[in-house]
Amino acid sequence: MNSLFRRLLVINGLIFAVGTTVLALSPATVSSPVLLTELPVLTVGLALMVTANAFLLRASLAPLDGLTTLMERFDSLRSGDRLQISGNGDLSHLIRTFNAMLDRLEADRSASTARVLAAQEAERQRIARELHDEIGQSLTVVLLQLKRVVDRVPDDLTEDMRAVRESVRSCLDEVRGVARRLRPGVLEDLGLLSALSALVSEFDHVEGLELDRSLEAPPDLDPDTELVIYRIAQESLTNVARHSRAGHACLSLSREPGLIVLEVTDDGCGPPSTDGTGILGMRERALLIGARLSITGGPAGGTRVRLAVPIGGERGAAAG
Template structure:
């Protein structure tokens, strides 16, 4: 029975009983109203209001749950659904809302995949241009400065050496940016070597004390999965260095049941109640692409632990 007919039927029963009571029972309404008559009328009204309130509370409770989920749903945390009970209009509404969430999650995952693939392609293009054009030009400038310094008189030679050193440092910075934009070591030497190189680079340039722990029997993963793990590790280290004000970071990569787990924990100021920024949301989007789960939790009094659990699907040959 639909919610409309349940409410209508309950009101009809209560009003019919009150009418029958007035027609056939020895109950009358006097003027002025007697105390006993007032008690009967007020009691009947109270019974009708309580019955209607109880029915509306039970019948409309799923709508309250839908409203709360609408205000808190996050497409980067898929799987949030409401239970469907019964077959009335409210249940149909809940089913439609769950189906809408399913479609939105699929569309969000597809659009995120396209955006991230385009982002990686753009990073590769920029890395190639920096390496082939800017890098080669700066190398040519270094050679010209060296030749000019060798032939210059002593007062000018020192200044040319300083310019040469500044140019060499700038070239090193360009090469570092190229490695961050396009992790060639990931394609050449694998995931463990790439994360090791990444951790070493962060420790050198930021002053972080980075501790590494890698299982020796990690399964081989496809290129897309390894790239997601690498990017999550990169963003986690970046957050620890720039935002968390951490001094010590531990990077772990291990196998747990049928998952490969990346864990990055620091001793910084913790996640607190701040709203997630673009970096963390980007990590969540990458995790969705490979069916992984990303958990960000506080560690003891301070610090943050970022845990990425990736299904251990073997690399296709």
């Protein structure tokens, strides 16, 4: 700020020096007391000095407007938004420092989010194991015991016992389904394409919803990136099933230059006006891998979720 102070001091000094020089060298004179005929000269001179001062100060302080605009629109979940540093700006140091602060904030948030999501995934895996190994095994034992009981009960109780056995079997299927959603073993074992296909199949049972898929084989991706893509697809389809009131939806995975693009579109009621917990979680996951997530209206109505994941060193392009 010392540089800005010195520049403002120099600007004002120069203006008054020029004004004094012009007054001294011009034929105009000022009497004491001031004559009415001299007032126009003084008024014009003052107006010129104020105008010149305003113009120069405006040019010097213009970067502050951009800085204020950036502060108002900045969102740490939409990374890469920075203010350009002008070549001759006296505020360039301030802008550079502010951009560096945003870099630190985004890095800190990314690190914090990574720790939280890692802990969340670990907890999901623990719960999935307990559901599968403890509750699932217990329900399996109950099914076996019911099978033996059904064979020995009186005929008038046979149908009731079979209904109980089917209820337990349905509970076991639900437990296994929850465990799969918590820990997508197919993602670890068979890869992203198989995991997305299985995910679409899980939503085929939603009444009134026709769900299509278009999946292109991606290049080799690290496990964290695959997990982010899978979780965002999972959350997007869950939102379609619960909130969109859509009759048709499509999940696609495709390749573009430097990008892997996941899209989930539907013909429902359109995107939400505010980001809920699920969407905020999607944005945080996208930020972890330098991807860009957009949630907009579809070309024919409904909602379009688009995740652009950079590959081949194009991370900055997707995140910017």
